[in-house]
Structures are given as structure tokens and as C-alpha cells.
Amino acid sequence: MILRLAIASLIARALTVGMTILAIALSVALFLGVEKVRTGAKESFADTISGTDLIVGARSGSVQLLLYSVFRIGNATNNVSWESYQDIATRPDVEWIVPISLGDSHRQFRVMGTTRAFFDHYKYRQGRSLETADGVIMDDLFDTVIGADVATTLGYSVGDPIVVAHGLASFSEHKNQPFRISGILAKTGTPVDRTVIVSMEAIEAIHVDWRSGAQIPGQVTPVDVIRQMELTPKAITAALVGVESPLQTFALQRAINEYRQEPLLAVLPGVALQELWGIVGIAETALLAVSAMVVVTALIGMMATIFSSLNERRREMAIFRAMGARPTTILGLLVLEAMLMAALGALLGLALLYAGLSVAQPMIDSAFGLWLPVTAPSLQELWVILAVVGAGAIVSMVPALRAYRMSLADGMLVRT
Amino acid sequence: MLRHWTCGACFDVTDAILHLATVDFRWRGRSGFSVSVPNFAMNAGETVLLLGESGSGKSTLLSLICGTMLPDAGRVNIAGQDLATLSSSARDRFRAEQIGVIFQQFNLLPFGTVIDNILLPLRFAPERRKRAGDAKATAATLCTALGLPGEILGHRANTLSVGQQQRVAVARALIGQPPLIIADEPTSALDADSQAVFLDLLFQQTAANKASLLMVSHDPRLADRFDRVVRMEDIARIHRVAA
Numbered sequence A: 001m002i003l004r005l006a007i008a009s010l011i012a013r014a015l016t017v018g019m020t021i022l023a024i025a026l027s028v029a030l031f032l033g034v035e036k037v038r039t040g041a042k043e044s045f046a047d048t049i050s051g052t053d054l055i056v057g058a059r060s061g062s063v064q065l066l067l068y069s070v071f072r073i074g075n076a077t078n079n080v081s082w083e084s085y086q087d088i089a090t091r092p093d094v095e096w097i098v099p100i101s102l103g104d105s106h107r108q109f110r111v112m113g114t115t116r117a118f119f120d121h122y123k124y125r126q127g128r129s130l131e132t133a134d135g136v137i138m139d140d141l142f143d144t145v146i147g148a149d150v151a152t153t154l155g156y157s158v159g160d161p162i163v164v165a166h167g168l169a170s171f172s173e174h175k176n177q178p179f180r181i182s183g184i185l186a187k188t189g190t191p192v193d194r195t196v197i198v199s200m201e202a203i204e205a206i207h208v209d210w211r212s213g214a215q216i217p218g219q220v221t222p223v224d225v226i227r228q229m230e231l232t233p234k235a236i237t238a239a240l241v242g243v244e245s246p247l248q249t250f251a252l253q254r255a256i257n258e259y260r261q262e263p264l265l266a267v268l269p270g271v272a273l274q275e276l277w278g279i280v281g282i283a284e285t286a287l288l289a290v291s292a293m294v295v296v297t298a299l300i301g302m303m304a305t306i307f308s309s310l311n312e313r314r315r316e317m318a319i320f321r322a323m324g325a326r327p328t329t330i331l332g333l334l335v336l337e338a339m340l341m342a343a344l345g346a347l348l349g350l351a352l353l354y355a356g357l358s359v360a361q362p363m364i365d366s367a368f369g370l371w372l373p374v375t376a377p378s379l380q381e382l383w384v385i386l387a388v389v390g391a392g393a394i395v396s397m398v399p400a401l402r403a404y405r406m407s408l409a410d411g412m413l414v415r416t
Numbered sequence B: 001m002l003r004h005w006t007c008g009a010c011f012d013v014t015d016a017i018l019h020l021a022t023v024d025f026r027w028r029g030r031s032g033f034s035v036s037v038p039n040f041a042m043n044a045g046e047t048v049l050l051l052g053e054s055g056s057g058k059s060t061l062l063s064l065i066c067g068t069m070l071p072d073a074g075r076v077n078i079a080g081q082d083l084a085t086l087s088s089s090a091r092d093r094f095r096a097e098q099i100g101v102i103f104q105q106f107n108l109l110p111f112g113t114v115i116d117n118i119l120l121p122l123r124f125a126p127e128r129r130k131r132a133g134d135a136k137a138t139a140a141t142l143c144t145a146l147g148l149p150g151e152i153l154g155h156r157a158n159t160l161s162v163g164q165q166q167r168v169a170v171a172r173a174l175i176g177q178p179p180l181i182i183a184d185e186p187t188s189a190l191d192a193d194s195q196a197v198f199l200d201l202l203f204q205q206t207a208a209n210k211a212s213l214l215m216v217s218h219d220p221r222l223a224d225r226f227d228r229v230v231r232m233e234d235i236a237r238i239h240r241v242a243a
């Protein structure tokens, strides 16, 4: 009955109570949303590459190497020479190796040169392989396979011609060597979706008329001639390596890092990811702290509304007292009320988050390549809700104690 | 023996529902108001009208009787129980068990239904709840006896007229048959006609319950209905210290 009266009392003050609940709901939705994006981003980063033991590139930072080779974020400062690549490839402890050549682009998407082995060895989300949704893996020198997002964003289908631009965001295009789309990959939720994949030879082919980053004036080698040429790459950007046995990973890594002919760097993808989390960890914590502060602010807002309601509810408390309620019952009533508001707010916030998530999911995916799964609320989220209710109870103790003292002093005498 | 002397020959203390002896109370804070009651008692089943002008400390006295405040000195006995000897929570429960309270106005929790309001004291008084039997049925019977329409039980209290609210307050004070009913100017918010009807009903139901009634008012015209009329200045000395 006390609970029913508390609810009735809340309903009677629907407007202010509703505002308070809404404020709590929005703050909780924000907090849980930040947390969702944070874990979602981590998961999707961690899901991007699996089955690769080492990533090899020119010597730079391990995070940088991971970012440009796998996530297509940032650029390589140096290349790895073809000779070094060959050296590593022929080592007995290397089971497979896939070269990657980056640097060109098509519209907003990056072009990656690689070999067929990429499609055999690149694995994402615990060992899933790339598959074509349409068409086939490239066959001809000027064939290309594009990621799912490239196809949907630019409206491409198999057989369409595309022209690759030199460098990133550049106006000089490799117009004389147009490609044909031979296949479109199924959606993976990884940066592959936003990549135009061509063969290593094709990367060489489109740079036949280029020297040190500039087009040789007046030189236009016909496509037929290029097809006859020896198109062995001179350098690659990075390579993905699988070892014969996991035990050899560290030995191979050391060998590559100490490679004399050229300064190289080999990193374990998982270790580099950890390092990356270490860097973004501070920002992450700050973001989380800010959104937690928003929740606290909403709860303090609730405290203020309870405070301001106390005077007009003196009469109500006097009635309770006259009927035999103890001052602690009054205190409990106010705390219960606050907990109800906090619980309603937190649950509404959770509902808002999930509603917002299911609406915004495709947008977040296409804008950031981040697929946030709409799953049943996690245990952690339930803990957050409990914590909000608990914090609501604690915060409400301040006005509740005041009401307690007021009802002790007033007794059942209310002069209104 | 001494008690018999101090209370005056007219009352047998053992039979008193209410007895105040050498009570002193002073409001803390700025008002500087203090009241002392050397001796005041009420017999079980008696109806008493306490007259006094505004600010003479009538409501203060009622608070002392209800045990929401304790006197600085002296004893307040209700049904033979010295309130000061009870712990504060036992005192709250004792009040719920023994006393039905009716205020001047705004008696009810406005957001609660009529039935919730009537049953509220039973929530804090298990024995009174037992006496009430089937509490909902008892509440309905009381409402009918007080001339309230049956369907009113489910209505929210703030949808009722002032007269209806006062009657609901009477039903709430009477349910579970507490031996003492205390009413602080319950009719002052009512017009003359409804006043008469209200008092008829109040007396009728109090008598049916064999309860004692202590009613406070500053309207001497009500005197006829009561067994006894007491003036504030006859039983209490008040004192004001200018702040």
C-alpha cells in the first residue's frame, strides 16, 4: 500500500517527475551508448584480423603499421623492398605470406594491391574467409574485386569499369589503364568492405609511366605493351605472414626485426592492438567519466526536485505522522520514491538506447564501419541500472533526511 | 493516592482515557511559546469540547496528547499508558492503535484513493487492523453510515468536496475502533448546514464505537452537544517570550 501511495504521489506530480525521469533516461542512454560504442569498436577492431601471426612492414611504430596495413588508417612512411620480401617469404618457418601494396585510391576508397593468397589467408571474425557476393576473384591483370561498401556507395556492379587515382585524394588518375570489376565481396564489417583490391602486377602496370611519384611527361605506354612487360613489383607496403608453428612466431619476429639489409618491423596483431588500446585508453576513460558525470548531474537534478517538493508536501508528511507513521517511514518513502524515479529513468534510458541503436545501426555502420549488435541487455548494463538506482537512493538521502527532521519537528501540526 | 488528589475528585484516574499532569511544553525556536497544563483528564466514552482562541496553543496540546511531541516536564497518559516511557517508534505505533485524528482540513492524501486513505492508519497498527475485521468492508460500511456514496471508495481524494473529505477523515479516524478520537476544528471549513450534519454523524459514530471524543474549536455555539466544555484558559497557562 505504501508503494502504491508512493506511485500515486509520483503520478500526481507527473510533469516534474516525468522531466526528472527523462533527464535520468537520457543520461543513462548516453552512458550506456558510450559504453556500447567503446566495446563495439574494440570488438570490431579485434574481429578485423585473425589467423595472421605477424604483420611485416618498414620500421616505424607497431601501432602505425597495424593501422595502415589492416585498418587503412594513415600511411606507410617507407616501403619494404621486393628482395627483403622474397627473403622472408623463402624462410622455412614461413607457412604463407601475402604482400600488400597501398598508396592509390578510387574516390574515397583505398586501392590495395595483393595476390590471390590474400583471399585464402585473410581471416576475420574468428577465422571467417572472404567470399564474393557477386562475380569472381580477379583473373586478368586489369580486373578488380571491390568491397561491399564500395559497391553500395558508388552503385557499382560486376563488369563496370573503374579508374584508379594516383595517391590519396588526388586528381591525377591512371586514366590509361582502366580496370574492370570482376567481383564484389560479401559484407564483412571490416575495412575490406571499403577497399578496392587489385593484383600486385596491376599496381606495377599503372605506374609504368611514373617515376618517383610523378608522371613522365609525354610517355604513354599502350596497354598491350604493358601486358607483355615483366611486372615484378620493386617494393611492397607490408606483408601478412603465417608461421608453420605458433612456437616460431617470436623467433621469426626477432629475425625480421634484426634483418640487416633493411630496417624492418614485424608485429603480432594482438599485441599491436593492445598497444593501441593503451593509447586510446585515456581518452576512453575520460569519455566514460564525462558520461558518468552526466548521470550524476541528472541524479542531482532529481535531488533538487525532491528538495523543492518538500515544502508543499509537509502536509502529506504530517498526515502520515498523525496516522502513526514513524519519521523513518517518511524517510523511507522519499528514498523509495527516488529509487522508483531512478529505476524508471534507467530502464527508459536502456529502452531509448536500444531503440536508437536499432534505428541508427545501419547509419553508424556505413559512416564508421562500426557494426553495433542489438543484443539482449548484458549483465554489465543491468549492473549500471542497479548502480543508478543505488546512487539515486544515496542522493535522495539528503532531502529525505531533511524531511525526517522536518516531520520530527512539525509533529502532526501543520500550519498551512 | 496523591494522584487522586491532584486530578480532582470528579474523575477516577483508572478509568481515564486521557490524563495530563503537570505538563510543561515550550516550542523550540523563535516563537517562544510555552504552555503548561497542571491537570486535565477525560473519562472513557466522554465527549469534550476544548474552546480557545487562535494561538492559545490548542493544536500544540493535541500534538502532545498524540505523542508526536513530548512535554519537557510532566506526564501524558493515554489509556493508562505514560507516553514518555515508550520509545519513539512504539509511541508512533501506540498513536496509530489508540487515536483517530481528524484535522481542520486537507485531511487526506490528495493522490490516494478514498479507500487507501481510510485504511492508512491500519497499516501502522496491526491490532487495530485485526479489530477492523474485513477492513475494506468495514470502510464501506462506515462510508455508508457517514452518508457517502458507495462508489466514492475508489475515487481519488482530491476529487471530493470539502464536506465529503471531512467525512472520509471521520471514517479513517473511526476504523478499527480506537478508544480516543481527536478532532482539531473539523468543522471550520464547512458551512453551517454541513457543520450540523457532520457533527450529527461524528457523534453518532463515536457513540457507536464507544469512543471518547476530544474536539477543539473556537466556536462556543457547538457546546450543547458535548458532555463537557473546557476552556483553554481554565486548564492551561500559556506564556510567550518576546523574541
Ligand SMILES: Nc1ncnc2c1ncn2[C@@H]1O[C@H](COP(=O)(O)OP(=O)(O)OP(=O)(O)O)[C@@H](O)[C@H]1O
Pocket: A409, A410, A413, B027, B028, B029, B030, B031, B032, B033, B052, B053, B054, B055, B056, B057, B058, B059, B060, B061, B218
Ligand atoms: N512548529 C512550531 N514551531 C514553533 N512554534 C510553534 C510551532 N507551532 C506552533 N507554534 C507556536 O505555538 C503557538 C500556539 O499555536 P497553536 O497552533 O497550538 O495554536 P492554536 O490554538 O491551535 O491556534 P489556531 O486556533 O489558530 O489553530 C503559536 O503562537 C506559535 O507561535
Ligand SMILES: [Mg+2]
Pocket: B058, B059, B060, B184
Ligand atoms: Mg490549531
